[in-house]
Protein backbone atom coordinates (compact mmCIF):
# COMPACT_ATOMS: atom_id res chain seq x y z
CA UNK A 728 0.00 0.00 0.00
CA UNK A 729 1.04 3.55 -0.61
CA UNK A 730 2.05 5.85 2.25
CA UNK A 731 2.70 9.55 1.71
CA UNK A 732 5.35 10.74 4.16
CA UNK A 733 6.46 14.31 4.68
CA UNK A 734 9.97 14.54 6.10
CA UNK A 735 11.27 17.20 8.51
CA UNK A 736 12.30 19.43 5.61
CA UNK A 737 8.76 19.37 4.22
CA UNK A 738 9.68 17.07 1.33
CA UNK A 739 7.01 14.58 0.31
CA UNK A 740 7.94 10.92 -0.24
CA UNK A 741 5.84 8.02 -1.49
CA UNK A 742 6.69 4.89 0.45
CA UNK A 743 5.47 1.33 -0.01
CA UNK A 744 4.02 -0.27 3.12
CA UNK A 745 3.53 -4.01 3.47
CA UNK A 746 0.07 -5.06 4.60
CA UNK A 747 0.25 -6.29 8.19
CA UNK A 748 3.53 -4.53 8.85
CA UNK A 749 3.70 -1.14 10.53
CA UNK A 750 3.95 2.32 9.04
CA UNK A 751 7.13 2.83 11.11
CA UNK A 752 8.77 -0.13 9.32
CA UNK A 753 7.82 1.29 5.93
CA UNK A 754 9.25 4.72 6.77
CA UNK A 755 12.44 3.29 8.26
CA UNK A 756 13.00 0.84 5.41
CA UNK A 757 12.61 3.72 2.95
CA UNK A 758 15.50 5.48 4.68
CA UNK A 759 13.41 8.21 6.25
CA UNK A 760 14.70 9.63 9.55
CA UNK A 761 12.56 7.64 11.97
CA UNK A 762 14.89 6.47 14.75
CA UNK A 763 12.46 3.82 16.07
CA UNK A 764 14.91 3.17 18.88
CA UNK A 765 12.78 0.53 20.59
CA UNK A 766 12.18 -1.36 17.34
CA UNK A 767 8.41 -0.95 17.48
CA UNK A 768 7.76 -1.96 21.07
CA UNK A 769 5.85 1.22 21.90
CA UNK A 770 8.58 2.24 24.33
CA UNK A 771 10.50 5.17 22.84
CA UNK A 772 8.23 7.58 20.90
CA UNK A 773 11.00 8.18 18.32
CA UNK A 774 8.56 7.04 15.64
CA UNK A 775 6.17 9.92 16.36
CA UNK A 776 4.21 11.17 13.35
CA UNK A 777 1.32 13.51 12.69
CA UNK A 778 -1.47 11.79 10.79
CA UNK A 779 -3.36 13.81 8.21
CA UNK A 780 -6.92 14.52 9.41
CA UNK A 781 -8.46 12.54 6.55
CA UNK A 782 -6.95 9.30 7.91
CA UNK A 783 -6.62 10.07 11.60
CA UNK A 784 -10.21 9.02 12.30
CA UNK A 785 -9.78 5.75 10.38
CA UNK A 786 -7.07 4.46 12.70
CA UNK A 787 -7.74 2.11 15.58
CA UNK A 788 -7.69 4.07 18.83
CA UNK A 789 -4.32 4.23 20.61
CA UNK A 790 -3.64 1.70 23.37
CA UNK A 791 -3.01 2.94 26.93
CA UNK A 792 0.71 2.19 26.34
CA UNK A 793 0.78 4.39 23.25
CA UNK A 794 -0.98 7.22 25.10
CA UNK A 795 1.59 6.95 27.91
CA UNK A 796 4.47 7.22 25.43
CA UNK A 797 2.83 10.16 23.63
CA UNK A 798 2.58 11.90 27.00
CA UNK A 799 6.37 11.89 27.13
CA UNK A 800 6.94 12.86 23.49
CA UNK A 801 7.76 16.40 22.39
CA UNK A 802 5.62 18.58 20.12
CA UNK A 803 2.55 16.38 20.55
CA UNK A 804 -0.50 17.52 18.58
CA UNK A 805 -4.10 16.33 18.51
CA UNK A 806 -3.24 14.16 15.47
CA UNK A 807 -0.07 12.63 16.94
CA UNK A 808 0.39 8.85 16.76
CA UNK A 809 3.30 6.44 17.09
CA UNK A 810 3.89 5.04 13.62
CA UNK A 811 4.93 1.65 15.04
CA UNK A 812 1.38 1.29 16.32
CA UNK A 813 -0.24 1.89 12.91
CA UNK A 814 -0.61 -1.31 10.92
CA UNK A 815 -0.65 -1.11 7.14
CA UNK A 816 -4.13 -2.00 5.95
CA UNK A 817 -5.83 -1.63 2.56
CA UNK A 818 -8.30 0.78 4.22
CA UNK A 819 -5.37 3.14 4.84
CA UNK A 820 -4.21 3.25 1.19
CA UNK A 821 -2.62 6.65 0.60
CA UNK A 822 -2.37 7.56 4.29
CA UNK A 823 -0.44 10.78 4.76
CA UNK A 824 1.87 11.23 7.74
CA UNK A 825 4.36 13.92 8.72
CA UNK A 826 7.45 12.93 10.67
CA UNK A 827 7.45 14.84 13.98
CA UNK A 828 10.48 16.81 15.20
CA UNK A 829 13.12 14.82 17.09
Ligand code: FES
Pocket residue numbers: 751762763764765766767768769770771772773774775796809810811812
Ligand atom coordinates in the same frame (compact mmCIF):
# COMPACT_ATOMS: atom_id res chain seq x y z
S1 FES B 1 9.47 2.59 17.57
FE1 FES B 1 9.59 2.98 19.68
S2 FES B 1 7.61 3.67 20.16
FE2 FES B 1 7.50 3.30 18.03
